[in-house]
Amino acid sequence: MIIKGGNIHIMFSKKYDEVKLEDVKEDGAKNVKIQWLIDEKVGKTFAMRRFVVARGGHTPLHHHDWEHGVFVLAGEGALVDKDGNEHPLKPGYFAFVEPNEIHQFVNKGEEDFIFLCVIPLP
Amino acid sequence: MIIKGGNIHIMFSKKYDEVKLEDVKEDGAKNVKIQWLIDEKVGKTFAMRRFVVARGGHTPLHHHDWEHGVFVLAGEGALVDKDGNEHPLKPGYFAFVEPNEIHQFVNKGEEDFIFLCVIPLP
Numbered sequence: 483m484i485i486k487g488g489n490i491h492i493m494f495s496k497k498y499d500e501v502k503l504e505d506v507k508e509d510g511a512k513n514v515k516i517q518w519l520i521d522e523k524v525g526k527t528f529a530m531r532r533f534v535v536a537r538g539g540h541t542p543l544h545h546h547d548w549e550h551g552v553f554v555l556a557g558e559g560a561l562v563d564k565d566g567n568e569h570p571l572k573p574g575y576f577a578f579v580e581p582n583e584i585h586q587f588v589n590k591g592e593e594d595f596i597f598l599c600v601i602p603l604p
Numbered sequence: 605m606i607i608k609g610g611n612i613h614i615m616f617s618k619k620y621d622e623v624k625l626e627d628v629k630e631d632g633a634k635n636v637k638i639q640w641l642i643d644e645k646v647g648k649t650f651a652m653r654r655f656v657v658a659r660g661g662h663t664p665l666h667h668h669d670w671e672h673g674v675f676v677l678a679g680e681g682a683l684v685d686k687d688g689n690e691h692p693l694k695p696g697y698f699a700f701v702e703p704n705e706i707h708q709f710v711n712k713g714e715e716d717f718i719f720l721c722v723i724p725l726p
Contacts, residue, residue, distance in 0.1 A: 493707060495674075495683055495691035495699040519698045520673045526703065527724035528650045530673045551642045551652045552617075553675070553720055561617055569617035576641045577617040581648065585615060598675055600722050602649035 498532055506533075506541070513539025513589070522603050529603055535559065535587060535595040543586040550579040551600040558591030571597065620654055628655075628663070635661025635711070644725050651725055657681065657709060657717040665708040672701040673722040680713030693719065 498517060506514040513536035520530040535541070535557075543562070552561070554575045560568035561577050564584035571577060571587070579585045589595035620639060628636040635658035642652040657663070657679075665684070674683070676697045682690035683699050686706035693699060693709070701707045711717035 493683060493685055493691065493699065493701045493705050495693055495697050497694075498696050498698060519675070520700055524700050525673065526671050528673060528722055530675065530698065530722060549648050551647065551650060551722070553641070553652065555677075561615060563615055569615060571617055572619075574620050575617050576620060576652065577615065578642055578646050579615045583615050598720070600650055600652060600673070 501532075503534065508542050508544075510542030510544065511540070513537070514541055519598075525603055527603055529601050531599050531601070533587070533597050533599055535589040537589060537592055537594070539595075540588040541586055543584060545582050545584045547581045548602050549581050550577070550585070552577040552579070552587075553598045555596045555598065557589065557593045557595035559595035559597070560588050560590050562586040562588055571595070623654075625656065630664050630666075632664030632666065633662070635659070636663055641720075647725055649725055651723050653721050653723070655709070655719050655721055657711040659711060659714055659716070661717075662710040663708055665706060667704050667706045669703045670724050671703050672699070672707070674699040674701070674709075675720045677718045677720065679711065679715045679717035681717035681719070682710050682712050684708040684710055693717070 501517040503515045506516050515534045517532040554571045559571040623639040625637045637656045639654040676693045681693040
């Protein structure tokens with residue numbers, strides 16, 4: 483048994499719907515919700531988040547100094563770069579965003595666009 | 605455009621089947637294949653692999669000093685601990701394995717058991 487940050491835990495499995503689905507309130511985000519499946523209380527070096535972007539929604543067009551590793555679970559979307567170029571995102575697609583690249587995830591379909599996004603922990 | 609390790613790349617998206625599916629030849633592995641979706645040539649701090657464990661297959665019962673973040677895409681399996689306890693793994697389930705925990709992924713169903721597994725890069 484390993485103790486970290488006041489929480490005791492060992493290996494576990496859970497279904498995604500056991501995790502709270504929270505609104506993303508960052509400026510520029512529209513119709514975006516997030517679940518922190520593996521957060522900083524559990525992860526040592528990376529976090530795994532599940533994003534749900536509803537019809538007409540998108541994440542902010544922004545950049546930051548950490549990378550993204552993405553895997554699409556459902557729906558149809560695009561990863562947009564600083565010039566407006568769109569990289570397609572469908573179930574079974576994965577994507578990578580370099581640190582400091584301007585990027586945005588956009589729902590391009592009629593259903594929820596759902597993807598995993600991994601980031602390093604500080 | 606960012607240059608790393610001799611490769612030039614910027615953000616991208618790809619479908620998983622564009623990546624080579626390789627046999628896992630480690631001792632104790634049976635009917636396991638791996639795709640390195642995000643490997644050390646692309647990732648800065650983490651790698652994302654897609655595992656396909658065929659019927660009757662399993663990964664080695666082993667341990668190592670890095671953690672696993674797992675998300676199940678298809679099939680039915682279990683994450684087994686040092687005492688033989690089984691944590692269920694089905695589509696939509698995620699799992700975490702602490703550094704140095706003895707663990708094994710086992711296909712418990714009739715179909716391919718498929719999951720993503722994220723690890724830190726050195």
